[in-house]
Amino acid sequence: xxxxxxQAVLDTxxxxxxxxxxxxxxxxxxxxxxEVPASVATRPxxxxxxxxxxxxxxxxxxxxxxxxxxKLYFAVESPAxxxxxxxxxxxxxxLSGLTPAEIASISSDIVEQIFRQNISMGKxxxxxxxxxxxxxxxxxxxxx
Amino acid sequence: MSEITxxxxxxPEVLVSTxxxxxxxxxxxxxxxxxxxxxxxxASGHIPGAVQVDWTNDLNDHVRRDYxxxxxxxxxxxxxxxxxxxxxxxxxxxxxxxxCYAFWVFQLFGHTNARVMDGGRLKWxxxxxxxxxxxxxxxxxxxxxxxxxxxxxxxxQKQVLAHVKAxxxxxxxxxxxxxxxxxxxxxxxxxxxxxxGGHIPGAxxxxxxxxxxxxxxxxxxxxxxxxxxxxxNKLRKDKPTIAYCxxxxxxxxxxxxxxxxxxxxxxxxxxxxxxxxxxTVGVPIEK
Numbered sequence: 001x002x003x004x005x006x007q008a009v010l011d012t013x014x015x016x017x018x019x020x021x022x023x024x025x026x027x028x029x030x031x032x033x034x035e036v037p038a039s040v041a042t043r044p045x046x047x048x049x050x051x052x053x054x055x056x057x058x059x060x061x062x063x064x065x066x067x068x069x070x071k072l073y074f075a076v077e078s079p080a081x082x083x084x085x086x087x088x089x090x091x092x093x094x095l096s097g098l099t100p101a102e103i104a105s106i107s108s109d110i111v112e113q114i115f116r117q118n119i120s121m122g123k124x125x126x127x128x129x130x131x132x133x134x135x136x137x138x139x140x141x142x143x144x
Numbered sequence: 145m146s147e148i149t150x151x152x153x154x155x156p157e158v159l160v161s162t163x164x165x166x167x168x169x170x171x172x173x174x175x176x177x178x179x180x181x182x183x184x185x186x187a188s189g190h191i192p193g194a195v196q197v198d199w200t201n202d203l204n205d206h207v208r209r210d211y212x213x214x215x216x217x218x219x220x221x222x223x224x225x226x227x228x229x230x231x232x233x234x235x236x237x238x239x240x241x242x243x244c245y246a247f248w249v250f251q252l253f254g255h256t257n258a259r260v261m262d263g264g265r266l267k268w269x270x271x272x273x274x275x276x277x278x279x280x281x282x283x284x285x286x287x288x289x290x291x292x293x294x295x296x297x298x299x300x301q302k303q304v305l306a307h308v309k310a311x312x313x314x315x316x317x318x319x320x321x322x323x324x325x326x327x328x329x330x331x332x333x334x335x336x337x338x339x340x341g342g343h344i345p346g347a348x349x350x351x352x353x354x355x356x357x358x359x360x361x362x363x364x365x366x367x368x369x370x371x372x373x374x375x376x377n378k379l380r381k382d383k384p385t386i387a388y389c390x391x392x393x394x395x396x397x398x399x400x401x402x403x404x405x406x407x408x409x410x411x412x413x414x415x416x417x418x419x420x421x422x423x424t425v426g427v428p429i430e431k
Contacts, residue, residue, distance in 0.1 A: 023187045027277075030188065079269055080237055082188040118183045 002110070003102045006094040010113050019117050026086045026118060033085035034092070036061060036073035045075055051133045054126035056081025058088065062103075062137035070103055070141055071096045072134060083115065083123050087130055090114065095134065103138035106131060148262060152366035154407025158400075159262045159363065160233055162271055169193060175226045175282075178265070179246040180237040189275030191235070191268060195224045195282070199242055199393070203249045211292070217253045218287045225282025228255070228289075235261035235268065239353060239361040241397050248396040248413055251297050253289045260400065266361035297399070299386045299412040301420055301427075304344065308428065313385040314347035315373075317398040318418065322390070323349040325431040328422070338422030342431040344388065348377045352394040355401040369406055381408045388414040388421070 002010070016022045040061055041049070049059040057077035062070045072095055074088035095103050108128040112119065115127065149156045168174050169192060176194040178186045186196040197203065202220055203211060212220065226232060232255065234243035243260055250258050261268070269275070294300075299307070307314065321327040325341030343349070354372055355364055363369070373379045385408055387395040392415025402408040421427055 023184060026184060027188055030184075080182065080185060080265070082184045083182065086184070123182060 001105055002107070003095065003098055003105065005098070006090075006106060006110065009090055009094050010110060013114050013116075022116060023118060026115070027082070029089040029093075030082045030086040032093070033074070033076065033089040036075045040073050041075070051126070051130050053129040054084060055123065056084040056126065058084045058126070058130060060088075060130065060133050060137065062100075062134070062141060064141060065097070069097050069099055070138060072103075072137075083118065083127060084130065087111070087114065087127050091131070091134055100138040100141035104135050104142060106135060108132055108135075151363075153405040154366070155404040158259055158404040160259045161262055162268050162273060165191065165233060165235070165261050165268075166273060173229070174231045174233060175224055176233045176235070176261075177224070177243075177246065178236055179234055179242040180265070181242050182237055185237055185265065187277065189277055192274055192276045192278070193280050194235075195280060197224070197246050199245055203246060211249055211252060214253065214289050214291055217289045217292070221255075221287035221289070222284045225285045227285050227287055229257065230285075231257050231259060233259045233261055235264045237265050239266065239356045239358075239397070240264035241352070241394060244400040245393040245396040248297060248399060252292045252294055254293065255289075262363060263361040270360060297412055299388075299414040301414075301416050301424065303412075304386055304388075304414050304416075304421075305427065307384070307386055308345055311346060313379050313383050314344055315377075315379065315385060315387040315395070315398055315402070316343045316347040316349050317352035317387055317389045317395045318343075318349075319351055320349060322418070323347075325429075338390075338418050340422045340429055342422070342429040344421060345428050345430045347388075347430075348379065350377055350398065352389065352397045355398065355405075363401060363405060366405060369401060373402065373406060379408075381406060384410040384412075386412050386414050388417040390418045391415065392417045 016025060045059045049061055051058045051060055059075040061073040065071050072092045076084045076088060108131040111127045111131060148159050148161055165176060176191050177197050178190050178194045179197050180186060205212060234247050236243035240260055243264055247258050247260055316323050323343045328338045328341050355369060357364055385402060387398045389395040392413055395413050399411055399413040402411045
């Protein structure tokens with residue numbers, strides 16, 4: 001089941017039928033992307049954190065917080081990685097602070113719901129892979 | 145002599161530098177056009193005054209697998225305020241892959257007053273040049289286009305079959321894995337439904353991006369391109385040549401390099417490419 005915080009984001013995207021509005025909303029998120037702080041990771045980032053298939057060279061970390069929730073961090077290395085930054089900001093804002101079980105429940109289908117006409121051939125797999133990477137980290141946190 | 149002219153290309157005038165584009169900012173006789181694969185990039189920031197031409201929305205027929213017709217092209221040119229005299233300058237992401245594709249489609253309508261900005265978006269951004277989110281507005285123009293003429297630059301499957309039988313020059317610009325038939329699509333791209341893997345018999349494997357300097361997306365100089373296409377792969381400029389990839393976009397880039405930078409006399413882009421060939425019953429395939 002999609003966590004309510006993420007569902008709220010999906011509902012917002014669903015409200016906009018005009019492609020320009022949706023593009024602007026995505027850019028808004030991309031502008032709010034925050035790179036992983038040096039206290040969590042520094043370059044060169046570990047390959048274990050690299051998101052497969054993402055052409056923007058993106059990385060993800062999930063740190064356990066007091067109380068058992070997770071905090072997500074991302075790094076998107078390509079200056080052209082606008083979509084990766086937008087998705088990273090969405091995932092961070094809607095999933096950080098949730099339990100690993102809640103985060104593991106998300107589906108990579110959200111990528112189509114968020115990006116619709118803005119999902120180009122080259123980036124669809126990478127964006128889905130970003131969601132899968134987050135789910136994998138959440139499942140590992142459950143098992144740990 | 146400009147840096148581009150010094151590279152020894154057959155038609156150096158088709159390439160312009162980032163300096164040239166910056167120096168011509170606001171020139172009403174020039175329309176700078178951004179064409180990307182990533183539809184968010186233009187909106188995230190583009191060269192001031194540049195318009196967007198999107199390959200799916202603006203250049204492709206929305207129903208049939210084909211390009212826009214004359215009316216569609218006239219409407220597009222009117223929207224971007226261009227006349228037949230306007231110099232259009234293409235640039236974009238992925239080493240100008242989509243910019244060359246748009247350039248090629250414009251040639252179906254004979255808009256020869258066209259250029260590509262060498263290095264594309266990558267070089268422009270690496271040089272920390274200005275980008276804006278402001279959308280330019282141009283008064284709609286009147287553009288009378290000639291009927292679309294595919295023959296000079298576009299190859300159809302029937303022609304390619306005849307070309308294969310005649311042992312004509314073919315360039316497969318896909319990745320080595322696609323050429324070998326070990327994968328049906330580009331690395332990290334979805335499979336768009338080719339039923340068979342491999343390549344068209346007799347094709348030379350010359351991945352498109354080998355024509356590029358990866359650090360800034362500029363084209364290699366004529367000597368390096370000659371080494372790649374004519375020496376290593378023994379392609380002759382005087383022989384008809386057909387380039388193909390998966391849907392004809394990557395091969396537009398190689399078509400551009402062969403035709404304008406190396407001066408191949410007769411080079412065409414087979415846009416049906418592997419998504420047509422790899423699905424057609426009975427056509428010959430090599431692996």
